[in-house]
Amino acid sequence: MSLETDRPAIPDLQDKARVLRRHIIEMTTAAGNGHPTSSLSATEVVTALHFGGFMNYDASRPDWPERDRFIMSKGHAVPALYAAMAEAGYFPVEDLLTLRKLGSPLEGHPNMRRLPGIEASTGSLGQGLSIGLGQALGCRMDGIDARVYVVLGDGEMGEGQVWEAIATAHKYQVGNLTAIIDQNGYQQTGATADVLDLTPFAPKIESFGWHVQTINGNEMSEVVAALETAVAITDRPTAIVAETQKGFGILPILEEVGDTNFHGQALPADIAEKALAHLG
C-alpha cells in the first residue's frame, strides 16, 4: 500500500520505471508478440501512480472496496500494468513471462475476470473512460473516497464514446476521476497527426469543464507534479495530457532498427538484448 505522506524520491521512481521497462521488453519478447512500444510510452504514468504514493491499493486484497482504481483503456499497453502489478505483489514477477500464453491470466489485453486487480476488461478502444466514470460514480454513491485513473491513447481519442464520457463526467461533476492521455503521437498505421488529428487535446477537454494539464509524460518529476495537482482537485474531473514518445527508454535502439513506431510487435531476441543493455 502506498501513502501520500511518504512519496518516494524522483530518482527512485525513475529506477522503478526502468525496472518496469525491463519487464515490458522481457515479457513481450518471451511472448513473441504484443505492444512493447505503446507500453513504454506510458511507463512513467503507470509507475508514478502505483509507486509514487498516489494510488491506495492492497495487492493481497484486490477487491478492497476503498481502493483507488486504475483502468488501462488502451488495453494493448497492458504489459506496463502487468509489470507494475508484479512489482506491487499481485502475482510473482516470474509470471510475467507467461504473457499471452494459453492458460495464463496475463492475456494480450486485460481480462478482469481472470486476473484479480484488473479493474476493467479492455481492448476495444474507447470504453475505459465510461467504465471509470461508472466506478467513480459508484464510489461516490457509497461515500468511498477513492479515485479512478484511466489511461487512454491519443489514437483512442478518435472514439466518440470517449467524448460522451468526458461530457457526462462534467455533468455529474465527478471529482474523483482522472484521465491521462498518453499522447505518444503514433497509432497503428502511422502518426496520429496524419490519421485523425485531434490535437491540441487540452482546450477541447477544457471546453467540457474539465481541469486539464499538459506535461512531458516521460519526465517523472512532471508526472508526479501533475498528479499532485490533479488529486487536489475534487470538484470536477481532471485530465493530464501526457506528451510521450512511443518506445521511450529504448529509442536509440529503435532508431538503429529504423522503426521508431514499432507498433504491435515484440522486439526480436537480439534487439531485446540490446534494449535491455541500454536500459541497464
Add this chain to the structure above:
Amino acid sequence: MGIGEKSGLSPGPATRDAFGKALESLGERFPEIVVVDGDVGNSTRTEAFAKAFPDRAFNVGIAEANMVGVAGGLASCGKIPVVASFAAFLLCNAYDQIRMSVAFPSQNVKLVGSHSGISIGEDGPSQMGIEDVALACSLAGMTVIVPADGVSTAKATEAMIEWDGPMYLRLGRPAVPQIYSEDSEFTIGRANRLHEGDDVTIIANGLMVAMALDAAAELEERGLSARVLDMHTVKPIDEQAVAEAARETRAIVVAEEHSAHGGLGSAVAVAASKNVPVPIAYVNTGDTYAESGDPDGLLEKYGLTTERIVEAVHRVTAR
C-alpha cells in the same frame, strides 16, 4: 377481432408500463438498483424509479455507448444498474459496449429494451428492434427474456434483479392482453404451458403469446388441439419443454415479433434438433425491415397474426 379476444383474455398494460411500475416498487428492497438512462426514461418507463430515487438515476444523454460503459463501471462497484433504452438503440448502437463492458466481464448489468418489434407502429423501422434478440443471444453468458404480459413482466423484472449476471429484458410499446394471474409462476429458463394439446405445439413469446392462445382456440373449433408454450426465456431456452413438445405433439410452430434469424425460432430449432427433431414452421417478420403505419396494420402486413399461426399449424402438421 382484437388480440386475445378469441381466447377470452382481458386487456392489460403494455409490458414497458408493467416494468416501470415493478422497478419502482423494487427500489426500496434493492438499494443497489441504479437506473442509467439515455434520455428516453419517459418512454422506457424508468422515469418512475428516477423520480422516486433521484440519487440512484443517471440520465447520461443521447449517448448509448457511454451509457452502457457507465453501467459496467457501476456494476463493478456492486450496484445493479438497469440500463433501459429502445431495443434497437440499446442492442444495435451499443453492441460492442455491451460485449466489452457487460458480457465479457460478466457484469451484473440489466439491459432493458423497450419498443421492440414492429408493433411500435408509426415511428417506423429505424425505431423497431427486430434483431435485438439475436444480438443479445449471441453474447456469451447473456440471459434473454421476452415476457408476454404485464403480470409476467413484473415477475420477470423482480427475477431479473434477483438474478446475478448480465441479462436482457425485451419489452413492447403497445398495451397487450393480460395472460397471467397474479399467483402464476415465473421461473427464468422454464417455459409456461398455457394451453394443453396433443396435435401441435405453438411456442411463442412477447406479443405473440396472446395470438398463439387465440390460434389454439380457433384450432380447437376445427378439431385440432394445440399446446401453447410461453417461452419467455429465449436463452437459456427450456430444452426439456421443447423436447417434450416435440415428442408428444410431433410438430412445432414458433411465433415471435422478431426477424427470421437468430431469435426464438432459431433457439427452438436448435433445441429440437438436438433432442427430438420434428417439423417446425415459423411465424416472424421474415428477412425484411417493416415500415411506418398503424400497429395493427403492420402486424397484418408483416405476417404476425393469429391467422398466420393457424396457417403455419396446418402447414406443419401436414408434413
